[in-house]
Amino acid sequence: MIAVYPGSFDPVTNGHIDIIQRAAKxxxxxxxxxxxxxxxxxxxxxxxRINLLKKxxxxxxxxxxxxxxGLLIDYAEKIGAKxxxxxxxxxxxxxxxxxxALANKKLKGDTETLFMVSNSKYSFLSSSLxxxxxxxGGDLTGMVPDFVISExxxxxxxx
Ligand code: ADP
Numbered sequence: 001m002i003a004v005y006p007g008s009f010d011p012v013t014n015g016h017i018d019i020i021q022r023a024a025k026x027x028x029x030x031x032x033x034x035x036x037x038x039x040x041x042x043x044x045x046x047x048x049r050i051n052l053l054k055k056x057x058x059x060x061x062x063x064x065x066x067x068x069x070g071l072l073i074d075y076a077e078k079i080g081a082k083x084x085x086x087x088x089x090x091x092x093x094x095x096x097x098x099x100x101a102l103a104n105k106k107l108k109g110d111t112e113t114l115f116m117v118s119n120s121k122y123s124f125l126s127s128s129l130x131x132x133x134x135x136x137g138g139d140l141t142g143m144v145p146d147f148v149i150s151e152x153x154x155x156x157x158x159x
Contacts, residue, residue, distance in 0.1 A: 003083035004076050006033040009049045010042040011152060013130055013144050015122035017056055019087045022116060024060050031079055036069040043131060043155055056145055073108045082111055089118040
């Protein structure tokens, strides 16, 4: 079975990595699809986000990291994915995720969205929180991989 785990990953956090590791165990091929939508004004370019993801997933042979733009459902069809994985941290994620899942179901009925509950260790974590902590010089240990810490700090300093 082919599945896709889409997101902005701006930047990848340990919460994302936990979902990737668990989803990869359930699938033959897991595509980690990085949204290129420039209107979201990402901190890291799509190339930077892809490179970080490739590095953190290099030991998982059935994970592929690719960019995508436009409708997720069209990208899923192109790669032959019938499953969309999304992570759920808290009730606050639910409303938006439900809307997206129902919209995708309406657009293409044979593709299923599966929600994977966040590891409790990471349920507070988000890419924006990581950037906010870095802005004020906080310690990111345990929130993102060690090599990502320096990338985030360098990026925040340059802004
Ligand atoms: P998006 O902009 O699409 O919400 P994100 O990069 O923020 O993309 O997140 C991608 C996916 O990973 C989403 O399904 C989100 O709910 C999930 N996610 C984000 N942070 C965590 C976390 N700490 N634990 C589990 N899932 C997470």
